[in-house]
Amino acid sequence: QSVLTQPPSASGTPGQRVTISCSGSRSNIGGNTVNWYQQLPGTAPKFLIYSTHQRPSGVPDRFSGSKSGTSASLAISGLQSEDEAEYFCAAWDDSLNGVVFGGGTKLTVL
């Protein structure tokens, strides 16, 4: 059971905008920033979003992050087939004094 809650799956068609949610509590998302990672099939996770809405160098601006209260969201606009992957959210947890992850959301591009 992951500390952060994500829907197990999401889907969209090419060109569409999709969002993936991540729910937490005051001790993690509510008081801290959120990171997102993309894991393509059979590969290691890739750093996608940090500080809730910042993109590391090289990440397309189709990917964006946001937060409201104790929930965060990852939005992907102009969906492409290569976006088919699993997406994980992460945040610092003040109670556990460490980084906690979501269970992951598998995105399918139909």
Next chain:
Amino acid sequence: QVQLQESGPGLVKPSETLSLTCIVSGGSISNSLYYWGWIRQPPGKGLEYIGRIFYNGRSTYYNPSLKSRVTLSVDTSMNQFSLRLTSVTAADTAVYYCARLWFVNLYTYGFDSWGQGTLVTVSS
């Protein structure tokens, strides 16, 4: 560009010790901008943060749920760091990733480079 590569046995017997090493290339492990960490992913499940260490070995963090069994160490001469997990059970079966942790402050950080991962199975 920094690269990380995990190495170690793929099969460990229950109650024994899991030992993995992460070799860092393309960059110095002594770079003070980074910590060095381990994350694991049980088959079909999400990610779990195991812990991280600074290059001087004096600053470490361990996941409270694993703290009594985990030790991280670093060897700057070999540009590598290691994970030791004692008294393993089947629940420790997972893909283990080593990763570089870029850390500015608690609001600006992230695992920005990852190893390819290594599957460790705990079984007799």
